[in-house]
């Protein structure tokens with residue numbers, strides 16, 4: 016069984032890597048992913064300056080998934096750029112850098128520096144990054160998105176991708192796809208980021224479970240799988256000549272298989288990795304391999320994007 020993925024001018028031994036935000040804030044964590052069975056590594060969304068993020072508790076897991084309001088805690092762009100400078104690309108695990116500037120200017124200055132560093136790492140621009148006060152996140156503001164992507168395309172000539180928030184209305188899927196199709200340098204979209212502003216309640220303590228935003232936070236894990244699959248399938252259908260990376264609710268080989276069946280080129284794990292540790296990569300890959308063997312598939316292209324409808 017061949018689990019390899021060839022895209023963006025590179026080859027990954029397998030389609031699995033971490034979701035930005037999990038096991039990727041420090042070099043220690045990034046090296047943990049790099050030394051694991053993961054096929055690639057992505058760093059925590061970074062801002063120009065380092066950030067402590069929100070007061071704790073800011074992450075909580077339940078049997079059904081997770082809720083978080085981390086608040087973009089990160090070591091600052093230069094820290095991740097320096098890691099990208101020393102990264103051993105020749106060992107065949109690509110490095111993605113997640114970029115989430117607090118302003119358009121910050122995003123552009125990080126990407127301009129990355130362009131001038133001529134490093135083989137690939138930016139994944141987080142469109143859930145904050146917008147102007149009183150405006151929704153960038154990913155939910157098509158006009159602001161268009162400006163951001165036009166400006167990025169002007170200063171960054173290499174391949175890049177965007178991390179998208181979940182969409183729920185057909186009009187939003189087509190509106191965003193039409194916008195994204197305009198940018199040839201935009202080679203992939205990662206669907207989905209956490210489902211925003213959920214609320215987990217503990218009836219025993221009669222309290223919320225995270226401190227920021229009076230308990231509101233982004234949902235991950237099993238809670239989001241059907242929404243993640245829908246976003247992967249819709250964007251895989253609507254985008255021309257671009258890849259979709261699946262993220263959301265992958266706990267085993269079965270969910271990884273579903274994401275690839277829906278059209279995903281590669282897949283990211285977040286909550287499951289946070290809860291289980293880096294052993295999750297080898298386990299999920301073994302389960303995916305076994306499932307493919309059982310079904311008679313020899314490689315991912317044998318079933319990628321071949322989800323049947325009724």
Ligand SMILES: CC(C)(C)CCc1c(C(=O)O)[nH]c(=O)[nH]c1=O
Nearest residue numbers: 084085086087143144145209233
């Ligand atoms: C939510 C933001 C803080 C604006 C961006 C960073 C981020 C965070 C975070 O750092 O709180 N959590 C997520 O689940 N997704 C994200 O994209």
